[in-house]
Amino acid sequence: MRLSDVSVDQMATIRTLGSDTHFLSRITSIGLTEGTRIQVVRNDKKMPLLIYARETLLALNRKDCERIEVEVKV
């Protein structure tokens, strides 16, 4: 499932972050790696997603979220 499709307040685990090295470096340095557990806090159309990970509230633009595959825990 794509991160951009996760609904609000759901918890998810990052499966894959894609293979763009520049993007990987940036997203890693702010704390997101494959296996990181996250919570989607806000997911509004046309707005960046708000997610909570490693005790930090992060704003992630929608395009990047469409590239991130996650696994939702039921």
Next chain:
Amino acid sequence: MSTIALLGQPNSGKSTVFNQLTGARQHVGNWPGKTVEKKDGSFSYNGTKYNLVDLPGSYALSGNSDEEIITEDFIKSGKADLVCILVDASQLERSMYMVSEFASMGKPAILILNMMDVAEKQNKTIDADLLSSRLGIPVLPFTAAEGKEYGKLKELIVKELSAPHTLSSAPYLASGNGAKDKVSADQLKAESETKFQWVSEILDGVTKTKDEKYSLSKFDRIAIRPVLGKVVTIGIILLAFMVAMIICIPFMSIGSMIPQYTSGPIADALTGWNVHPWLVSIFSLMLPNVVYFSLSMAAFVLGVNLVFGFLEEVGFLARAAYQFDGVLSKIGLQGKAVAPLLMGFGCTIGGSCGTRVMDNWGQKMLAMAAVWAIPCASIWAIVPVISGMFFPAWGTLLICIGILLYIFVMIFLVSKIFGKKLAPIENRTGMIMELPPYHKAHWKHIWKESFFKSSDIFFRALRTVTLISLLFWALSYSGSGKVEDSILYKAGTAIEPVTKFFGMGWRTFMAFLSSAFAKEAVLGVLNSVFVGDNSLLNATFNAKTSGADAGTLSTVMSNAVSSAEALAFMFAVTFNIPCVMALSTTYRESHSLKWTARVAIFYFGSALLLSCIVYHVADLFM
């Protein structure tokens, strides 16, 4: 002299620590050949002086941006005798990533656990001693905004300089450090896994990362909504601007009394001593106004820094950035630019110094260039007066709408012309930003920084404004007091055939030139050149006090100037260089004469071109 470097991620409080340690003993410039701000300064402890370098803020040391490359190179070069690494104690696991990248460099360091006050409020406990023994370097729990904590920090720094420690543990990386250019995605993933693994081993038992659900605060639930949030954000920024104005108005009114009450007496005294009229006019007209201008600037900077310092520290500006990133990223700017841009409607000086919240120098410069395109409050006061002489009320309304629409064109042009260099396309990535938790503002710290910044601007502005004023004074000085005897008049009438092509006769052209000096001067200069009952010099420098007689001016001007010329003139004045104070603020904030000059030349040239187009098009219809 020993050199100490500050290393930390954005929002780690690095600049607070830098400002508190160095106070006024700091120098801000650019790293050689790079559009990245370089801050260095010094502090004394027990009679010894120490150098302090603020390394550019970045999340990692992976060579992904100019900031990261500069920081990495500086640390590897060994120029720093000690590196102070700042981490956010309230988000320890995430901010320790920087430490994991630093660890293998083997340089002497101390770790500062900043934002302990926030961590404590969130009931997070950190075993600093255990962390210190795991890392092999001293660890200092800290709250950067508390002035009283700096004694401990200085003491620790000095102690470490004589007996430094390097990190005893580092994540084991297969690729080693250095050859980062050709790392594959899989390698990168493996390494970051290793680094975070190292971080969690180091932090095991030091602190507990709570895996609890996050819920938005009551305020965030409104501030973050797509539509309502934007309305609230604009409202708060406009409110902040009004507060800034209220703070600076008393200073400005005191400032305006300087020329009002000193010009006459100084002139009388000097004339009585038979001083040459040249000097009389410099000392009685120009200098009191220079002091007044500089004081107004300083007051603006104080007001804007106070409110912006507050909004930034409590965490509001990050929310504003989140709201407007989508729109602004299209022109290469970060979402954070929304606040300075909106402030530009009030005052370009305020907007320009509001760009201090931008993350890097290129963004800051680009935002300032864009702020110049926003017509300030003075424009909105002048345009209706001039327009009213030539057009009916609905015409004035149309002109104002036209100006509003042209703002977008202008900002688009700025982003096309300067954006490529200041915010390279390959660096324009989608928003990945942390929204720091709201925290209480440390007012003492905000006041201190605002006052420092404001007094700094005042003395620097005195120099710049004096220089430019002197130039304008020389051009507009006339021995007889008549306009016809000034160089400006002679040059103006001589080049009138050229200015005519751009849509302006020599009189309107002269007023156009003065609008680059101060927007308030425009009406006074028009009055002086059309009605001629006042010297040009008086008109320019005493614009606010002399008060143009709009009635007479209207009759004379509407006879001498065509509607098309008036229209062209209004557009040219609106999108000209905003004023000498905005120019000087931009230079002070950017530290780059080259870029300030580029932007100024662009605005001057594009205003002429705009005037030319408007005139020739309007001439067909009017």
